[in-house]
Amino acid sequence: DGQVVWRVVETDTRELICCVPEEDIRLSVSCKFHIFRNEEEAKQYEDPTAGLTPEQMIRTMKEDLLTRGKIPEDWTGEDVPLYQLGPVFYKEYIEPRAPTTQDVENAWAKFL
Secondary structure, X not given: OOOOEEEEEOOOXXXXXXXXXXXXXXXXXXXXXXXXXXXXXXXXXXXXXXXXXXXXXXXXXHHHHHHOOOOOHHHOOOOOOHHHHHHHHHHHHHHHHOOOHHHHHHHHHOOO
């Protein structure tokens, strides 16, 4: 019937798991670029000794949030699970700096 179908096949046995019409498939591409002003800045980025460990980042953010009264005082220990800290980190550090829909549309309008 001319319909394009994607087939999902088990790698080892080659067993057909399912077929999906192409019109039902949505693809998404995510690109992350590291752009530097110069070669020295790129070298600093690539230096493994220059960065913070995940533990240092978490500790620093927790100290900041405690100082600003954004987390309870009993959250300063190492026993606070990331699933509790994650939403606060998002709300305080990511969401306020995230581009709006209009920002994204304006950025892409330059290329369309």
